[in-house]
Amino acid sequence: MQHIKLNKSDEIxxxxxxxxxxxxxxxxxxxxxxxxxxxxxxxxxxKMLAKQLEEKLEMEITxxxxxxxxTINLHNGQIHQRDLAQMLLKDRANTGRMLNxxxxxxxxxxxxxxxxxxxxxxxxxxxxGHETLNRLTSVxxxxxxDVQRKMTIEEIGYIKNGLKKLRQIMKDTLEIHI
Amino acid sequence: MQHIKLNKSDEIxxxxxxxxxxxxxxxxxxxxxxxxxxxxxxxxxxKMLAKQLEEKLEMEITxxxxxxxxTINLHNGQIHQRDLAQMLLKDRANTGRMLNxxxxxxxxxxxxxxxxxxxxxxxxxxxxGHETLNRLTSVxxxxxxDVQRKMTIEEIGYIKNGLKKLRQIMKDTLEIHI
DNA sequence: TTTTATGTGTTGCATTTGCAACATTATTAT
DNA sequence: ATAATAATGTTGCAAATGCAACACATAAAA
Numbered sequence: 001m002q003h004i005k006l007n008k009s010d011e012i013x014x015x016x017x018x019x020x021x022x023x024x025x026x027x028x029x030x031x032x033x034x035x036x037x038x039x040x041x042x043x044x045x046x047k048m049l050a051k052q053l054e055e056k057l058e059m060e061i062t063x064x065x066x067x068x069x070x071t072i073n074l075h076n077g078q079i080h081q082r083d084l085a086q087m088l089l090k091d092r093a094n095t096g097r098m099l100n101x102x103x104x105x106x107x108x109x110x111x112x113x114x115x116x117x118x119x120x121x122x123x124x125x126x127x128x129g130h131e132t133l134n135r136l137t138s139v140x141x142x143x144x145x146d147v148q149r150k151m152t153i154e155e156i157g158y159i160k161n162g163l164k165k166l167r168q169i170m171k172d173t174l175e176i177h178i
Numbered sequence: 179m180q181h182i183k184l185n186k187s188d189e190i191x192x193x194x195x196x197x198x199x200x201x202x203x204x205x206x207x208x209x210x211x212x213x214x215x216x217x218x219x220x221x222x223x224x225k226m227l228a229k230q231l232e233e234k235l236e237m238e239i240t241x242x243x244x245x246x247x248x249t250i251n252l253h254n255g256q257i258h259q260r261d262l263a264q265m266l267l268k269d270r271a272n273t274g275r276m277l278n279x280x281x282x283x284x285x286x287x288x289x290x291x292x293x294x295x296x297x298x299x300x301x302x303x304x305x306x307g308h309e310t311l312n313r314l315t316s317v318x319x320x321x322x323x324d325v326q327r328k329m330t331i332e333e334i335g336y337i338k339n340g341l342k343k344l345r346q347i348m349k350d351t352l353e354i355h356i
Numbered sequence: 357t358t359t360t361a362t363g364t365g366t367t368g369c370a371t372t373t374g375c376a377a378c379a380t381t382a383t384t385a386t
Numbered sequence: 387a388t389a390a391t392a393a394t395g396t397t398g399c400a401a402a403t404g405c406a407a408c409a410c411a412t413a414a415a416a
Contacts, residue, residue, distance in 0.1 A: 043221035
């Protein structure tokens with residue numbers, strides 16, 4: 001079993017493109033070094049970290065489900081499934097499936113109500129849901145703090161705002177139907 | 179069909195947590211506003227953009243496959259499958275499958291060679307692979323430039339370096355076996 | 357009213373992806 | 387010399403995910 005060097009790509013970025021010069025150094029570098037690639041790699045790391053966190057802390061729900069629960073809580077009783085799907089950038093099908101999981105664990109309730117004179121499942125967090133959200137969030141927060149302690153507030157802000165802006169820009173080019 | 183407002187979550191982040199105060203505003207905000215969530219959402223946007231790009235440009239390979247091809251090209255003839263898997267943060271199985279696709283299209287070659295006195299599939303880019311890499315990269319570059327034109331060089335740099343640093347930090351906590 | 361279009365959630369299917377197990381080979385230990 | 391350990395790539399399987407199609411209900415149009 002071999003442990004990975006996460007910066008393996010980064011290292012070699014410095015000793016670049018001497019071999020095949022038919023693609024210019026700048027072009028090749030810009031490619032592997034593109035935002036697309038960087039975001040993708042980082043997301044994979046986050047995914048792995050989340051999984052290990054879930055096991056280590058023996059969480060009863062996924063970190064993604066917890067994020068969904070937190071998002072619901074911010075708009076408690078004011079959103080239905082499709083709203084949530086749009087926020088999570090998930091399709092309606094999987095959003096529904098995830099909500100079924102949360103409902104089966106008594107963390108949320110789907111109340112059939114009319115939103116804009118149209119029948120829809122308004123979602124609310126149950127008391128048990130609040131308890132779980134509070135508890136798990138409190139447990140996880142130190143982990144996030146631990147990561148963030150190694151970066152300055154400015155750096156974190158730059159990344160967050162940068163990513164938001166990037167999404168905003170992509171939105172203009174993008175056609176999203178959820 | 180309803181078009182999405184990508185900033186839907188962001189909007190409501192400002193009118194936060196009045197409803198359920200058992201979870202503190204800071205905690206709730208820090209959760210939905212966490213780097214984990216930001217990265218995840220951004221990656222989904224990138225994924226959608228990539229898919230639409232692939233269709234629009236009628237690319238013969240996926241953007242991910244193109245990225246892999248570019249990465250291989252940077253270390254042409256010097257890496258084997260596992261090296262590539264570590265760079266792409268993919269498991270060996272899927273890396274092998276992706277390489278099979280690229281090989282079936284004559285874009286790369288798997289040469290069985292000994293690396294560190296151990297038998298392994300050394301990967302090289304074929305002439306057709308170089309041609310494809312050059313052509314597709316040239317076609318895609320304007321698209322990336324289009325996005326990057328709406329951000330400053332500094333912003334892009336901050337994000338890239340920030341994400342790299344974030345990965346570096348996560349690496350310390352993370353146990354990765356590829 | 358009848359028809360057409362739109363919004364909502366659900367089901368089934370195909371693709372992707374990670375994980376565990378395996379065969380093979382080489383290195384290391386006993 | 388033999389056994390144990392480790393590295394490489396492959397296969398099969400299960401979970402996650404997106405997409406298309408559907409059923410149902412409402413709104414708009416004819």
